[in-house]
Amino acid sequence: MKIDPDLRGTEDQWIAVQRRAIVESLQTVTEAELDSDSPFPPPTLADADPHVAALIAEARRRSLAATVESEVTQPCLAYFDEQVRAVQSKK
Amino acid sequence: MLHSTKLKNCTATYRAKGHLEETIRFTFAAPDRVCIESSAMHEGRRFDDTIWSVGDRYIRRSMDGRGFEHADVPLAIPTLGDCEALGVALERAFPSSVDGEAERDVGTGAGIDSRFGEFRLVVVLSMSSYFLKRITGAAEEFELVDSSPSADEAAFTIPPPEPGSNDASEEDRCFVLYYCGRVMSYSITRFAKEARERDSIADEDFTRRLASVYDVENRRHQRDRFAQMRDSMHQ
Numbered sequence: 001m002k003i004d005p006d007l008r009g010t011e012d013q014w015i016a017v018q019r020r021a022i023v024e025s026l027q028t029v030t031e032a033e034l035d036s037d038s039p040f041p042p043p044t045l046a047d048a049d050p051h052v053a054a055l056i057a058e059a060r061r062r063s064l065a066a067t068v069e070s071e072v073t074q075p076c077l078a079y080f081d082e083q084v085r086a087v088q089s090k091k
Numbered sequence: 092m093l094h095s096t097k098l099k100n101c102t103a104t105y106r107a108k109g110h111l112e113e114t115i116r117f118t119f120a121a122p123d124r125v126c127i128e129s130s131a132m133h134e135g136r137r138f139d140d141t142i143w144s145v146g147d148r149y150i151r152r153s154m155d156g157r158g159f160e161h162a163d164v165p166l167a168i169p170t171l172g173d174c175e176a177l178g179v180a181l182e183r184a185f186p187s188s189v190d191g192e193a194e195r196d197v198g199t200g201a202g203i204d205s206r207f208g209e210f211r212l213v214v215v216l217s218m219s220s221y222f223l224k225r226i227t228g229a230a231e232e233f234e235l236v237d238s239s240p241s242a243d244e245a246a247f248t249i250p251p252p253e254p255g256s257n258d259a260s261e262e263d264r265c266f267v268l269y270y271c272g273r274v275m276s277y278s279i280t281r282f283a284k285e286a287r288e289r290d291s292i293a294d295e296d297f298t299r300r301l302a303s304v305y306d307v308e309n310r311r312h313q314r315d316r317f318a319q320m321r322d323s324m325h326q
Contacts, residue, residue: 022324025324026320026324029320048280048284052284052287055294055297055298055301056280056283056284056301058298059283059297059298059299059301059302059305060276060301060302060305062298062302063301063302063303063305063306063309064305064309066302066306067306067309067310067313067317068317068320071309071310071314071317071321072317072320072321072324075321076321076324076325079321079324079325
């Protein structure tokens with residue numbers, strides 16, 4: 001993500017908005033992947049009762065959310081913060 | 092595949108009948124060293140396919156009687172090594188599931204008879220060799236015609252692509268990632284469901300244990316996709 005130097009004056013608010021946008025966009029991607037209407041929905045068991053199917057879906061959702069958080073969201077936020085610090089240091 | 096920690100060197104040849112008749116030879120030397128060769132005749136044309144899973148590479152050489160096609164996918168696709176990791180995670184999360192599966196008393200003419208919606212799939216195992224003996228009910232039916240407890244190293248000599256061969260690496264990469272992901276996810280879910288029914292695991296405990304298995308699958312199977320997501324966010 002490129003940091004626009006012209007926005008340095010409003011940086012605190014802008015940084016917060018950008019960080020939230022990163023988190024929300026990755027949450028959207030994660031939720032879309034778990035959507036049964038998506039082009040590639042997760043497989044289901046035909047013989048699982050609805051309660052077990054719901055537990056399986058919850059385990060899958062919980063794991064994917066946690067993995068995306070650790071493998072993508074946190075590294076992206078760290079990269080973003082690093083870019084911001086680089087711009088701030090030039091002020 | 093999830094039980095491959097117990098699988099030793101072996102070679103198995105199957106005859107498959109579906110939209111065409113095929114002979115398929117499966118050579119297993121190690122979890123990350125597998126070769127599958129298939130050959131068939133159809134309308135006077137010979138079809139040959141050889142697929143290797145060697146280390147973290149998927150390689151294919153094909154000939155359909157008119158031309159050649161090849162794929163060489165140097166990415167970390169789900170290999171038998173990934174299945175091993177999943178097997179370990181499953182065993183840790185649902186301790187009796189893997190052993191229980193192996194010890195299940197299936198009686199004489201051991202088999203698994205499953206229904207998937209409209210389909211009835213019957214899998215028959217040889218209780219003397221533990222080779223998969225027959226599969227019926229699938230789009231193709233398989234029958235074991237020959238087996239041995241050894242793997243010929245010559246099966247892992249990979250030839251270069253033929254001159255003019257069509258490079259289908261990108262298509263194969265998408266295909267392999269998608270289907271391996273589904274198979275792994277399906278296997279996890281079925282083991283977990285059986286463990287819950289057998290061990291009466293409480294809801295939250297079941298969800299937590301299953302999530303820990305999906306963590307392993309996500310980290311291994313989706314590592315390339317996560318890298319792509321990070322790269323796209325950095326741009």
